[in-house]
Amino acid sequence: MLDMKFIRENADFVKKAITKKKTVVDIDKMLALDSKRRDIIHNVEDLKKQRNQASANIAKKKKANESADSVIAEMKKVGEQISNLDGELRDLDQQIKDIATWIPNLPHESVQEGGEDDMVIVREWGEIPEPTFKVLPHWEIGEKLGILDLEAATKISGSGFYLLRGLGARLQRALVSYMLDTHAADGFEEITAPYIVTEDSMFGTGQLPKMEDDMYKTTEDGMYLIPTAEVSITNIMKKEILDGKDLPIKMVGYSPCFRREAGAAGKDTRGMIRVHQFDKVEMVKVVHPDTSYEELEKLVAQAEKILQGLKIPYRVGTLATGDLSFAAAKCYDIELWASGVGKYLEISSVSNFESFQTRRMNCRFRNDEKKVQFPHTLNGSGVALARLIPAILENYQNEDGTVTIPEVLVPYMGGIEKIG
RNA sequence: GGAGAGGUGGCAGAGUGGUCGAAUGCGCACGCUUGGAAAGCGUGUAUACUCACAAGGUAUCCAGGGUUCGAAUCCCUGCCUCUCCGCCA
Numbered sequence: 001m002l003d004m005k006f007i008r009e010n011a012d013f014v015k016k017a018i019t020k021k022k023t024v025v026d027i028d029k030m031l032a033l034d035s036k037r038r039d040i041i042h043n044v045e046d047l048k049k050q051r052n053q054a055s056a057n058i059a060k061k062k063k064a065n066e067s068a069d070s071v072i073a074e075m076k077k078v079g080e081q082i083s084n085l086d087g088e089l090r091d092l093d094q095q096i097k098d099i100a101t102w103i104p105n106l107p108h109e110s111v112q113e114g115g116e117d118d119m120v121i122v123r124e125w126g127e128i129p130e131p132t133f134k135v136l137p138h139w140e141i142g143e144k145l146g147i148l149d150l151e152a153a154t155k156i157s158g159s160g161f162y163l164l165r166g167l168g169a170r171l172q173r174a175l176v177s178y179m180l181d182t183h184a185a186d187g188f189e190e191i192t193a194p195y196i197v198t199e200d201s202m203f204g205t206g207q208l209p210k211m212e213d214d215m216y217k218t219t220e221d222g223m224y225l226i227p228t229a230e231v232s233i234t235n236i237m238k239k240e241i242l243d244g245k246d247l248p249i250k251m252v253g254y255s256p257c258f259r260r261e262a263g264a265a266g267k268d269t270r271g272m273i274r275v276h277q278f279d280k281v282e283m284v285k286v287v288h289p290d291t292s293y294e295e296l297e298k299l300v301a302q303a304e305k306i307l308q309g310l311k312i313p314y315r316v317g318t319l320a321t322g323d324l325s326f327a328a329a330k331c332y333d334i335e336l337w338a339s340g341v342g343k344y345l346e347i348s349s350v351s352n353f354e355s356f357q358t359r360r361m362n363c364r365f366r367n368d369e370k371k372v373q374f375p376h377t378l379n380g381s382g383v384a385l386a387r388l389i390p391a392i393l394e395n396y397q398n399e400d401g402t403v404t405i406p407e408v409l410v411p412y413m414g415g416i417e418k419i420g
Numbered sequence: 421g422g423a424g425a426g427g428u429g430g431c432a433g434a435g436u437g438g439u440c441g442a443a444u445g446c447g448c449a450c451g452c453u454u455g456g457a458a459a460g461c462g463u464g465u466a467u468a469c470u471c472a473c474a475a476g477g478u479a480u481c482c483a484g485g486g487u488u489c490g491a492a493u494c495c496c497u498g499c500c501u502c503u504c505c506g507c508c509a
Contacts, residue, residue, distance in 0.1 A: 041470060045478045052439090052478090055490045059438040068489080075489035241430095241467090364467095370449095372467075 001359040002103055008034065017106035020113055020321040030099040037092045044085040051078055101209055105356040107321040108293075108330040114320035119333065125304065126313030128337050133399040137340040138390035139271035141397055142168065145420050148272070148393075160261065162272040162386065167419045171392070171405070172279065172385055174412035176254050179281040179306055183252040183382055186302060188283060191253035193232035196223045201235040204361035206327030206353070213262045229255035229282040230379045234357060237286055241372055242365035248287040248295060252382060255280065271390060273345065278386030285378045286363070289355065292376035293330075296352045299380045300332045303348045306383055309408045312395055313337040315344065329354045332380075336387060340394030347387040350380030 007014050008031065015027050054075050061068040112120055142148025147168025153161040164172055184190050202208040202224050207215065216225040226232055233253050242249070257280050268274040283302060287295045300316060307314045319331045328351040335344035355374035358364065364372040396404045402420035405413050 038470075041478080045470070048478060049476095051490075056439045058489060062438075072489040077489095079489065 001100060001356060002106070003355075003359070004034065004100070007031070007103075014103075014106065018104065020107055021104050021324060022115070022322040023102075023104050025103050026099060027103075030096055033092055033096050033099075037089065037096065040085055040089050040092070044082055044089065047078055047082050047085070051075055051082065054078075101203070104210075104326045105206075105324075105329050105353060107324055108352070108354075111318060111324070111330050112320050113322075115322040116320075118320035119317040119323065120320075121315050121317045122332075124313070124315040125308065126311065126337075128313050129339055129395065131339060131397075135340045135394055135397050136401075137271060138338070138393040141340070141393050141401070141403065142271075144401060145403065147171070147419060150271070157276075160274070160276040162275055162278075164389075167413075167416065168389070170413060170416075171409070171419070172389060174409045175385060175388060176279065176281060177412050178309070178409055179382055180252060180254060182306060182309065183281070183283060183302065186250075186305075188250040188252035191229075191233050191236070191251050193229065193236070193253055193255070195226050195232070195255055195258075197226055197231055197235070198223060201231055201238065204235050204238050205231045205357050206325075206360060207231060210326045214260050216258045216260060225258035226255060227259045228257050228280060228379075228381075229253045230284060233282065233284040234286075234377055234379065235361060237358070237363040237377075238361040240363050242286070242363070242375065244288070244365045244367045247365060247375060248285050248291070250283070250285050252281060252283045255282065257384075271341075272386045273341075273390060275386055278384060280384045280386075281382045283380050283382045286358075286375050287378065288365075288367075289373070289376050292352050292354060292378060295376075296330065296332070296350065296378055299378055300334070300350045303334055303350055303380050303382045307334070307336065307347075310388075310392070310406045312391055312406075314347070325349075325351065327351075327353050327356050329356070334381075334383070336391045338387075338391045338394045340390070340397070345387045345391060347391070348381035348383045351378060353377045353379075 002014070007027065011027060011031060018025055018027070054071050058068040058071055058075075061071070112118060136144070139148065139150060143150070145168070147164060147166050149163045149165055153163035156163070180190055196218070199208060199222060202215065207224075207227060211227070215227060217223070218225075232255065233251050236251070237249075256277055258277050261274060261276060264274060272278070283299060285295055285299060304314070304316070314334055314336045316332055316334050319328075319333055324331055331349055331351040333346050334348035334350070336347040337343075338345050354376050357377045358374040363375065363377075365375045367373045392406065393403055396406060398404060398418075400420075402418050405417050405419065410417055
């Protein structure tokens with residue numbers, strides 16, 4: 001959500017920024033409604049002032065045993081006018097909200113204009129290996145080793161699901177522990193939060209209304225399955241007034257993520273790259289507005305730390321304006337090299353939402369001057385398992401068809417150093 | 421799921437139709453007092469909208485409707501919390 005006052009005062013800037021984000025919203029209509037709304041507020045508040053004064057008057061007269069009938073009759077009329085205007089106001093508020101909730105966050109000035117193909121790579125880490133043998137894609141090596149059973153998953157849930165078994169399942173558990181431990185050691189509070197949330201929470205982080213089609217929704221209660229732990233964890237702060245001294249707040253949580261992938265039919269259908277349910281460790285920060293871009297850099301580094309620990313080559317890029325998600329002002333994607341499929345896989349997305357989410361959630365903090373202010377929120381995958389496991393199965397694959405366990409995971413695997 | 425009770429400011433807790441944004445206490449901040457502290461005394465202590473600012477105004481006692489000239493107070497609906505019963509991991 002953007003600040004209405006800001007939109008009012010910077011209409012052209014906002015319109016341009018929205019276009020950069022490849023979104024269409026009728027700002028002019030909203031501004032017209034807004035000005036009408038303010039006119040009515042003036043009007044109705046004036047009437048309410050009259051009513052309040054008359055009310056006091058009536059009370060006084062009654063106490064003195066005087067007749068207040070004429071004032072009461074008059075106020076009856078005023079009361080009607082007030083309720084009419086209040087009705088109009090409610091209507092306008094709804095119309096304004098209907099538009100406002102579709103306005104995306106504005107891209108940060110440092111973000112390049114463009115679309116999907118305009119990502120700017122800011123750094124690369126590690127050497128892309130040049131294997132001397134034919135590396136099998138993860139779905140082949142996984143099936144061969146009996147640790148990935150896509151057929152069973154399909155039988156159970158249809159297409160777009162995976163099933164890990166044996167050391168595959170254990171590998172995932174090891175990764176989750178490794179990641180949570182790493183982040184916790186760096187000051188992130190570990191969170192286990194609900195995976196099913198209210199519409200209100202989905203709105204708070206900006207998934208709704210725009211991404212409605214990509215969400216799983218329960219029919220009886222109108223609840224949503226989270227597409228990322230970001231939703232649950234960030235909404236911890238919903239409707240709170242935080243103490244400025246507590247910022248930055250750093251949290252991390254593991255969760256399954258549920259995505260309908262409504263618009264992605266046919267893309268990456270093999271293996272576990274694009275699925276309806278996957279697991280992810282997610283980091284969330286709530287920070288002072290002045291520091292959010294420094295915090296963004298730190299958060300990217302935190303995600304990279306996981307990959308460096310696993311010794312898997314990756315690159316980091318900034319998304320162009322048109323590729324940014326609805327709520328993001330700036331976003332880094334981290335892509336991991338997977339030598340079996342022979343390409344980079346997006347494994348982490350680290351974003352600064354500025355005050356977009358906190359406005360929606362009405363989360364504020366008290367600053368040094370004791371004033372309330374919206375903090376900034378950030379989040380980043382730290383990282384997604386359904387992309388990380390394929391990368392491990394491919395990058396750590398040996399010629400004899402075994403897969404070496406990355407060194408940092410061996411303790412988490414109970415000392416097992418190799419699968420197969 | 422059934423029965424009951426309840427939701428008031430940072431917290432506790434008054435307030436059952438009239439001048440209530442709301443007594444009182446605690447907490448917190450500042451000042452006085454003190455060698456310093458405690459105690460004591462005094463002052464202050466919400467959020468949002470409207471507004472160029474200030475002043476002023478308006479709204480907010482879980483949320484949404486309703487009754488009324490007027491609602492924290494009465495009525496309806498929803499949400500949440502607690503207690504008991506049932507069910508259950």
